[in-house]
Amino acid sequence: MPTGAVRSAPAALSPRIRLAPSAPQSNMNASSASTRYHPLAIGTHWLTLLLLVAVYALIELRGIFPKGSDAREAMKTWHDMLGLTVFALVVLRLALRTTFSAPHIVPAPPPWQQRLASAMHLALYAFLVVMPLLGWLTLSAKGKPIPWFGLQLPALLDADKALGKRLEDVHEVIGNIGFALIGLHAAAALFHHYVMRDNTLRLMAPWLGRRGDDSPRS
Ligand code: HEM
Ligand code: HEM
Numbered sequence: 001m002p003t004g005a006v007r008s009a010p011a012a013l014s015p016r017i018r019l020a021p022s023a024p025q026s027n028m029n030a031s032s033a034s035t036r037y038h039p040l041a042i043g044t045h046w047l048t049l050l051l052l053v054a055v056y057a058l059i060e061l062r063g064i065f066p067k068g069s070d071a072r073e074a075m076k077t078w079h080d081m082l083g084l085t086v087f088a089l090v091v092l093r094l095a096l097r098t099t100f101s102a103p104h105i106v107p108a109p110p111p112w113q114q115r116l117a118s119a120m121h122l123a124l125y126a127f128l129v130v131m132p133l134l135g136w137l138t139l140s141a142k143g144k145p146i147p148w149f150g151l152q153l154p155a156l157l158d159a160d161k162a163l164g165k166r167l168e169d170v171h172e173v174i175g176n177i178g179f180a181l182i183g184l185h186a187a188a189a190l191f192h193h194y195v196m197r198d199n200t201l202r203l204m205a206p207w208l209g210r211r212g213d214d215s216p217r218s
Helices: 039-064 070-097 111-141 161-196 200-204
Strands: none
Touching: 039 070, 039 161, 039 200, 070 111, 111 161, 161 200
8 A cells, every 4th residue: 555654664674765766864854855766666666567467467368369379378478478577677676675765755644554555565565576486386387488588497396287286376366366455555546646635646656746735844
């Protein structure tokens, strides 16, 4: 839930985290705090969204083509490759998250909302790590190739058909949970923007412009 969160991030998400464009430490008082995330954090956030739309669409729509057809296999291959790209991106995002801090929400939401947002962000990051890994493990256990734009990635497990089926089931269940989490997260962002009328969404979408009361308060 995108209510800012990071200022009160739990210990697991180190308080060193700064996702805002860096300002010298000595200058990091409230009045110099940034009003948006680091451009790379913004770019990777929205690119991940686009990739996930494609990843879900490809796997859900594969059924329109008959089993074994080239088109259906191509959709699965693209699902795998784009899913692995999500994994590469989350590694970059986590590196950014440990380097840059988040900008402040103005006006600041109550602490319970910040804790909830931290928990949601943690869950979303976990989802972005676990899903591609489960997919990779599934293909490994099924003894299938693991394609990534012309490369073949190594299998992470020995072939074991029964295990492959179980992993696939877990992958699907977590995929459904993740879908719901993303929906809640996006709904919360819109709620902040249109109902609470704070700057949460504009921290991640600076092209939406600023309202008069946006600037961080001292
Ligand atoms: C329409 C869809 C989405 C909207 C409107 C949206 C909006 C936002 C906003 C406004 C923030 C920053 C504000 C804050 O929470 O402090 C944020 C942060 C975040 N979003 Fe999204 N988001 C969307 C989709 C996604 C998706 C698909 C994922 C990944 C599964 C995702 C993962 C995250 C994470 C992990 C953060 C925390 C960033 C950090 O502080 O480390 N978001 N999102
Ligand atoms: C964030 C990334 C991913 C998401 C959100 C995701 C989501 C899903 C979902 C929802 C399904 C179940 C579809 C259904 O049966 O209705 C699925 C199936 C599957 N996924 Fe993923 N996936 C991701 C990444 C990956 C990766 C990286 C791989 C492999 C390297 C992979 C391999 C598979 C396989 C093998 C299936 C079973 C498809 C079949 O045999 O028809 N997934 N995925």
